[in-house]
Amino acid sequence: MPAITEPKLISGNANLSLAKSIARRMSMHRGMSINLVEARIERFNDQEIFVEVYENVRGEDMYVIQPTSNPANDNLMELLIMVDALRRSSAARITAVIPYFGYARQDRRAKARTPISAKLVANLITQAGVDRVLTLDLHAAQIQGFFDIPVDNLYASPVFALDIEHHFKGRLDEVMVVSPDVGGVARARELAKRINAPLSIVDKRREKAGEVAEMTVIGNVEGKVCIIVDDICDTAGTLCKAAEVLMEQGAKEVHSYITHGVLSGPAVERVSKSVMKSLVITDSIEQGDKVQAAKNIRIVPTAPMFAQAILNIWGGMSVSSLFETETLTPIYEGLYPRG
Known part of the structure; x- marks a missing residue:
């Protein structure tokens, strides 16, 4: 069933420029201004992360844009704390948009007495309160099965x-x-x-x-x-x-x-x-x-693809359609003109 409210985007500090580009692309598609939700994400002197969301998100369909790239631990923790803040603020649905999924190379036990860190990270994200994950080119396809929630893995x-x-x-x-x-x-x-x-x-x-x-x-x-x-x-x-x-x-x-x-x-x-x-x-x-x-x-740029994927998820439409070149060609029209 299509959502009633508009999708709302919030971004951590890991890739703010991509988040802004996604917001701009979604604004073009929707014919209305879609801005990032205002929030304060900062660190205390001991490097603890603090998040405060300035806008009302009760009942909203939230999309948290945060790759867990270097510094992987800081960016992952930032993502988890943002999700917790949104969950406690009564957001209706939280989708973690993770363009780069860190720890993905630790997807199996290559030798004795080693962790499967990708599974641990999947557990952390799920337990924090994420309802769905949207990511790009997971290092190993089986990581989708590490989650007990839907995972949409886009391809470059x-x-x-x-x-x-x-x-x-x-x-x-x-x-x-x-x-x-x-x-x-x-x-x-x-x-x-x-x-x-x-x-x-x-x-x-x-x-x-x-x-x-x-x-x-x-x-x-x-x-x-x-x-x-x-x-x-x-x-x-x-x-x-x-x-x-x-x-x-x-x-x-x-x-x-x-x-x-x-x-x-x-x-x-x-x-x-x-x-x-x-x-x-x-x-x-x-x-x-x-x-x-x-x-x-x-x-x-991946913003055109991520923007369309978010709109498809929000509207209850297929995301797999974005795997086809024919679907992406009009989305990337300005960058790669036809003919």
Whole structure:
């Protein structure tokens, strides 16, 4: 049943610029002004987080926009406390919009006596009072099953497909999609299918954690414009090495499309000095001046997709329709004109 009240957005400090962009897009769709709910989110001297919501939210359909990116613990705690404040203020429904879901890489027990932190975080979010989660490109699909509430997992591949068709127009026949490891083949295959491109795989073998010992390219990349596809770029070591291996195997150019630009430590410097012509990331994580200044790093917006997803959830409509390129094309009309 469609909601009676308008959807209301509130944002933490993790990615305020994305939250404002989502509000602007929703205002355009609704033909009326949708602003972020005014709130005070601050820290005491001992770094305890305090939240005060200034507007009445009783009976409202609330959407809390907060990726749990670096600093992951602070941003996660901020999300939980905001949800608690809204729940105690009698909000009718609370949807956590988490563009980047931190702790997602700890989704299973890789060895004895280790936690499954993604499940713990899912429990915390559910127990705080969240009714639904909206996220983007979860590192592992099974994380959706860690929640006992509905989870809508959006995909970046339809947006990436639009971007590739726009920026590689006229030479799509040269494009080859590359998975940087065996685990990411499904994600790479999905994008390759959308742009009708062949698929290659970089098989990497580690001698110990954090170090890649050997890389082997499965597939002929000679003379191809290679596009590496992955969900997370952290220190960019593996990504840059994969680009080098592809160039050594005869690739004409190497570009990368990564959903979440964690880009910690020496990542930006590595990408800037690498053989990659471009690294394309989404704005799921707010980036600093260093990334903005990097000549070969480009950011594509997710606000149009998130805005439409929120409106679909609010109106009781399908979110899976946003997985289709045909649905996203008009939403991204201004950024990627048709024809």
